[in-house]
Amino acid sequence: MDLGGLEKAVKAAAEAVSGADDILIVSHIDADGISAAAISAIVCERLNKDYDVLFFSKMGEDAIDAVNNSSRSLVWISDLGSGYLSRLRKDGIVITDHHVPDSSWRKGQTSLGDFNRIVHVNPHDHGYDGSSDLSGAGVTYLVAKSIDPANTDLAYLAIVGACGDMQDSGSGLSGINRAILGDAVSEGNLEIKEDVRLYGRETRPLTGFLQYGSDPEIPGLSNEQEACAAFYARLGIPLKEGRRNRCWTDLSEEERAAATDALLSFVREKDRERLVGETYVLTDFPRGTDRHDAKEFATLLNSCGRYDDAPTGMRICMGDEDAVKASKENRSMHKRNISGAIDHIRKNDLLKVRRYIQYFDAGGDIKDTVLGIVAGMLLNGDGAYRGLPIIAFADSEDGVKVSARAERDMAGRGLDLSEVMKTAASLVGGFGGGHNVAAGATIPEDKKEKFLDIVEDLVSAQVI
Ligand SMILES: [Mn+2]
Known part of the structure; x- marks a missing residue:
């Protein structure tokens, strides 16, 4: 090295x-x-x-x-x-x-x-x-x-990133990550704590914490809600405090030690080191939130990314607590947008089938940012035809946005939607590209019919 x-x-x-x-x-x-x-x-x-x-x-x-x-x-x-x-x-x-x-x-x-x-x-x-x-x-x-050197106060963000990429799996961070961990600890905004390394210490109710904790698997408790409740009952650990569900981090030191010992007897010998070990507590963030734990923080950021909202995730990293609320709202809005779009296509019978392709034109009713996701979900759910690529149109600021999706096995039959989008778009004065089963284009507003004809020709020539 x-x-x-x-x-x-x-x-x-x-x-x-x-x-x-x-x-x-x-x-x-x-x-x-x-x-x-x-x-x-x-x-x-x-x-x-x-x-x-x-x-x-x-x-x-x-x-x-x-x-x-x-x-x-x-x-x-x-x-x-x-x-x-x-x-x-x-x-x-x-x-x-x-x-x-x-x-x-x-x-x-x-x-x-x-x-x-x-x-x-x-x-x-x-x-x-x-x-x-x-x-x-x-x-x-x-x-x-x-x-x-004053930027050492950002070390904890590097730890969140490493946890997001699962570099802490096994028994904790190693390599250069270890030195960065040292920086974060000496800055005082991260504590290394020996604890149960299942997901959701800060945010999941006690039973869910064990029931859904799958890495490592806990035989007899994973996916067994009643057994998880009984586990705590045997130890005399109440699941609630008043009406509020308690989380793992709400347990007293004694409760936590007893529950940890009991848990260790459930797992296989080889999994013990993975079940109990280092956890990374981010002390600058409020306790009981997903930012208080490096792993949960990373999960929050991953979900921002998945819902097309990485900038809000970045604001959360930069200490903007309002962004936490915004990320939740954006996430549910994104989900609503998608299910609303699929309903809209079904209710209005927008999906049309041609010989080699199927398509729908959402006009201004579906946001162009979710068009590809909607097309893919139609293809994978019911509501679209198997074995035909789906072409989706939506109006956007700079012309008509096109998303094309196909089932994976069509690539094996010769389909390359990237090539189709690129060629067809350029023939109508637009541009396109992508991958073999997921591609897109932007074309002039009045060229949809001509574009579809060309796409159909190209697809029929490619697919055997
Ligand atoms: Mn990475």
Whole structure:
């Protein structure tokens, strides 16, 4: 392992960030990516730099374009990017990632120009294991700390990111994560506590905590609600305090010790170390909330990402307590939007079937941001035909947004919706792309019929 090499890369990244006029932060929508973006954003604020943040679910064409076309003097990409080094053309890029790097880039990286364009910080380059030693937020944190030692107060966010990427599974964090853990502890905003490592210590009622805790499995208690209630009854531990359900963290020290001992006798020998061990308590956040525990914090961020609401997750990381409420509202609104959209299509018989494709036109009634999810859910539920790709239209600000979805096995029969969307869109003056069974396009408003005809031709030619 080459800590010196990693330190050098971290220092180069710190210099690039400090020297930038303004910054575009590009990050991944999962808990690790959101914590990483929060660290970068706080660093920008502390350095008094203008910045924007964009989140992507992957380094797709849209993300690559956003990087390459950015007018900001520096693009700081976190928890993404290492696999796409050779596609990134912009002058002035810092990447703090822990995914396996793009091998073609290193081969091609011969000129000094290439070398200066991207400052790449990745533990893989220096003999560490990016899947367990360090997360995307962790790499980002190392750069933050190098910019200013005062940024050590952000170490706990790197721990949230690492937990989000399951780097704490087994018996706790290791590798460089361990050193970051030390920073968080000495800053005083994280406590390492020996406890039962099931999910929901802070927020789940006592029975649910055992009943739904599946990692590790507790034979006789997992998925057995009555057995879980009986478990506590035997120990004389009340499930409620007044009318309120008690959580694991509400237990007194004596209750918790007794329940932990009893639990250990339920699990297999090999699972004991996983059941009881290190937990990471975030002491700056209110007790009894999902931000008080690093693992639960990460789950909250992951759900923000999944519901298309990573920016709210980032605000939560940045200490905005109003964002917690907003994230709950956005989540339920997102779910309502989707089920409302599916109802709308069914009630109005919007789904039309042609020989090789099926389609619906939602007009202005379905938000274009959920169009792909709705098309996919129709295809996987009942309400759409199996074996036909589904094409969905919705009005958007810059024309008609198209989402195309197909069942996975159609790719094996030759279907490539990415190619179909790209070709058909360009023939009607739009643009498109994506993957073989999930793709999209944007086309001019008056070209839907022509577009469908072309799509149908292309699909019938591809599929055997
Ligand atoms: Mn990650």
